[in-house]
Amino acid sequence: MSLRSARYALRVGLLLVCAVHASCGAPPDYTAEELEAAKAELRDHVRLRTFEAGLLFGEDWVARAPDDAELRALYARQLAGWRLSREIHEQADAILADDPDEPWGHYVRALAYLSEIEYEPAIEPGRRAWEALRRPEVAAAHLESIRNRGAEHLSEVLSTLDPATRLSPEILLMQAEIQSQAQYELNDPTWADSSLATYSELRERWPDHVDGYLGAAEDLFRANRAEEAISLIEQAVALAPGSVDVRQWHWWILFLSNVLPADERRTAVEASIAAFRDSAPESVRGLYALADMYRDLGDEERAKEFEAQVIERAPLSRHATLIYGREYSTERSKLNELYREEGRDSPEYRAQLEVVRDAVYRYLERPLYTDRYKESAYMGLYSALGDMDPVPVEELAEAVRGLARYDRMNPHITYGTALLNMVDSTPYALEAAEIARSRGLQAAVDRAQLTRNSSRTEGEWEQSLRYYLSIVYDAMGWAYFKGGRIEDGRHALERALELTEANRETRYHLGQVYEHFAAEAEAREDDGAETEWFDRAEDSYIAGLGSTRMGENPSQAAIEALYERRNGSRAGIEEYLATLDERDQIRRRDRILESRVEAAGTYEPFHLPRLDGSLVDSADLEGKIAVVHFWGTWCGPCIVEMPEYQKFDVRYRDDPDVRVVSISNDTSREVVEEYLTRNNFDFEVLMDDGYVQRAGIPAWPTTWFLDRDGYVQFVKRGNTAKLDEEFTWRVEAIREEARRP
Template sequence: MSDRSRHSALRVGLLLLFVSCGASLGACGDGGPAPDYTVEELEAAKAQLRDHARLRTFEAGKLFGDEWVARAPDDAELRGLYAYQLVGWGLSNEIREQADAILADDPDNPWGLYARAYAHLVDGDAKLAHETVREAWEASPQPEFAFLYLRALASSDFEAARAFLESLDEEIRAWPEVLRMQAELESAASYELDDPTWADSSRATWAEFKEQFPNHVLGHTRLANEAYNARRMDEWTQLMEAALELAPGSLEVRSQHWRGLWMSELLPSEERLPAVEASMAAYREASPETVEGMQGVASMYRQMEDEERAAELEARIVESDPGSYHASLVYMEEMRRVSRELYEIREEHGADSPEYRAQLEVVRDAAYGFLERPLYNDRFKGGVYIDLFRALEATDPVPAEELAEAIRGLVKYERLNPHITFGDAPLAMIDHTPYALEAADIVREGTHHTLENLRDVRSFFDTEGEWDQMLRGTLSGIYDRIGWAYFKAGRTEDGRHTLERALAIAERNRDVRYHLGQLYEHLADEAEEEGDAEAVTEWLDQAEDSYIAGFGASRGENPNETALEALYERRNGGREGIEEYLATLDERDRIRRRERILESRVEAAGTYEPFQLARLDGEMVDSADLEGKIAVLHFWGTWCGPCIVEMPEYQKFDERYRDDAEVAVLSISNDRANDIIDEYLAKNDFDFTVLVDEGYVERVGVNAWPTTWFVDRDGYVQFVKIGTALKLDEEFSWRVEAIREESSSP
């Protein structure tokens, strides 16, 4: 045992001596008041806090902990166990208060370090959390600390978490929360290691968990979640009933129950609301009324689109404590609603509509209103500054000073979306404010965060080539924004050299091509002022080449196309002949895209895992029936924004091959309920074939949407397309015809 551990043990011993002395004699040593509890009662209180954690009844657990911490404020273990109840409420400030109270007299106390680590974790700093709890573990290796160490490591360093788990002895590994982390790490391994068999291991571990700890609610709820995803609703019902019997007053369990009743096809639609409300009533009866509980019920009412009852509960939360964490959640929900309305108005009326312009002002006012509230902490400010920035950027004219201040707030508070904080935002500052060099500084200072975020998603890239492409694109973007800032600030040569460096890193970066074209046109203007006609022609030629290289590089509006048209008019004195000119360029781009796509064929083609999946009408489709055909398997979901964008083109592609006996086009939806898919298809007049995912996506390790496999007649995947296509119908058909041509060759 280390000296620190011995000192901690000595303190605990002295505390127990004090408690025993007070309980039996009425006073101790300095004549202080005797505690109003016995040692046995204190230990029973700790056991009860552990029971609340086991049952996930954090609402009652916090109230119980409030009482006992007031009675036994000097017991570090009690405070640590109470801190875990606060984790269930998301109360990082109060968790930190518990840590500070423990560590004030004993800076090395393991329970104090444990509580402080949880505060870091709730605040979203997993790295600092695992560094802090490691000290607690090294001082006192006990299961609670091992669990938190694993939980924090799993969020920041998957391999280190696995190694730590393997290092634990059998006694620690048999503790329920540590076994829980084994199951969660196995589930993560199916993605991190691109091996779907780990998902089976995770399910097996959860089954073992439930068998070994039948009174621990997580064994039931995690298996119920797996059953729900696989549409095994009878199994889900049995598991949820067992969980509710154990913990009728757990908001966590109840929320899972409510969502299952409401969203599944377990009940007819007319019976869902009464079933959810009956479960809500049972929850209120079993649990004390708390703001945590009111928040959970309000959230469910919002999901059921009962805005009135949700608003009533949220008003009570705010009235009870306007500066509380849960009141801040209410303010944040208000902000999210106006932002969602902005998106819906844009989809319905367009970005140029009066309705959209009016809603921009609503979002702007709501953001300022939120920032003036008595907020619990700064946690949500970053997201609000994103909404404010987007609204101001879309305002016409852009309010330069206001936008600059919003971006400064964004830089101060937002780290979850570095592509916005250190990408889109400084670019807007360059384009719309006089603070271009300040924007360049923001980009430089954010480089570390940008690259760290990129490192965190490394596992999403299957090949080194894909990873290299993403890395080059990111680095090119950093140089692009800095170079553009130099140019806009009048440092033309610095801008040119930096932009050309960005181009050298990623030559297909359309933004770099556009910015360089603009810079070359500026140099042409300067040459024209100097009367150097030859230099004017040279710079305009370079601008034209730059725009052409960036032409057709991505979906949606492309600034190179607009700039190229303007340059054509400049050089030709009007638009006569421009359609023929652009058509020539479009065909050139089409040839280049086709060459790149055909070069993307899988180097070592392999077969895919067989499946038997149901269509929406219940008819089964067996992958064995695809033998001898060219198959296109398209993984998507209505929840996937990029998938939805390309669905009209996917419908055209499906129609192209619908009557082709040699080609089978199938989509596999990852949605949770069939009625969601049916409603989407009907709304958009789509009739392509949809298979319902029954865990197949998880088994084969598809973790990016959309993903499309192009399979030859022998069942080998010859092309894989991840993400949206620029022109889906055209580009998908190139792959199909390439496979057909190869299989037809002698």
């Protein structure tokens, strides 16, 4: 019998003994003191990051004391060192099955999500655990769960902890990691010094805690300070010679830096490897680390030997799944290299597409650790199939279905590009529309939610949400249209355009819908409707020519085809294309001037403070053409147009006849000041005191254009892509009207 089989049989036997004892009321085979000693030993494994030995020790003790929630939580912490999310969830299930309110169970649930780097689902169990169980390790999990909210928010939460908790090794480590995170988020390298100082405090207060040495060594190595890093990592090795985490960093620093002459590096690494294997129990995680290191050393044969051992010992493990994925990842890398060197149309690139496809299929047939690992595989499969010529229809459709089942992080691809490809290349347009409707919209909200905590203002977050939603609505609308549900397609596409005007695919798709309506009008000989729909299609294509997104613009070919359709030939098309910008300006200007308020009225007077506290009375606007702009940093459409608004404000800043003011609906003056400073904006801002409610502002942004007598001549609701130009037309129209006798 193998050692692994013997250990498994022993664990099963222990579980059966425990079950018999429980039913008969027999006493456990350990004392209370022994149980507490076991918990202390598990904490030592966390302190030293010796999760391999800790996992084996914890397995045996959980079998002996399965009802002790704290013991299971300490065992789960060993599993978290391996990022074994499935097994951690099983421990949480076992704890919470006995008591749904057990805080250790919620702590373990948070650990399970954090091991998958899923911060949002970890927030609620992390919070519940911390509210009920004021332990440093629980506080650390709570802080880790809100990491996406940004370093500044994390620092605020950190400051609320009691002094004893703040000085615990778990929280000092979190503080150092938060400070390290801040240097990148805030673009301030001085935070790196703060992080190193906190690691130093951790070592001083807790000299036997390996993270004080390991964390600092990692940061120093990344900062190209390997000479300082090597001393710290060697102290960590002395503390924890059997830790995979410590040894891996030791190997990398020895091999990838200049602390040793090049001809001595491999010898030093192999000596460290030998010492590691002597001091640590052989484990799947350790074997996987050895495979990685030998591959870095250029020894592919040894790397594959260790990988084969991983698969033989644990074919269903997370580490085996990572090894299975290496083949298709390698083939995808070759594909990308061929694309750069040979181009998309080369025979070599085309042949490699099939190699990638076959490698992904082999991977998906494997026994994978969890379905999460199918996400990137289906993304690679979709990309390869979509580039084939001809596209394998059924395979592509199934790849998109797989993406919709498993992808969580890329709604702009899965429910945007991929669905559009499914619509254009397969007969499953209406299925694509249903995928967008039933899954895509929620996926867009979920993805935007991940950016909410890192967004500096609500407006920036809303901008992100609108971006993702517009992509899904665009794919849904195009799918409905191509599937024959024309009106549903039109409404979804127009919704996409309301969310984000700059999506050029939406402009093209809407142009196609409008051409369809023009063809219907032509069939029933309704010349007026035909012309109107053709004009709308032309406007949509012209707007699409100026929209963002890289690559080939579909509106270019569409507008040329439309010209030929309306004129019967391409004669004169070059002259026509040369006038597109002018035609676009004329049409937009005509529509704007036609939008002038028919019965101009006055507005509710105001008396509002600037950011510096000085007051502005609306009476100060009398005798001038005034522009009053209502906005807020929480408003996504407002944020989008702010650079254009700054240009417009500068245009009229020195004009004695014109006054431009903005009224912010934010509740915090500090938020507005920080936003203006960060973006180098200096337009005049008045702070709302309830005025927008009194004035009945119905939408954001809203802008009033007042004549010299205080009458509102134009009202613009919603954001404007070409604000500077179109606001200027309104101001100059009012000025021109005033000059007339």
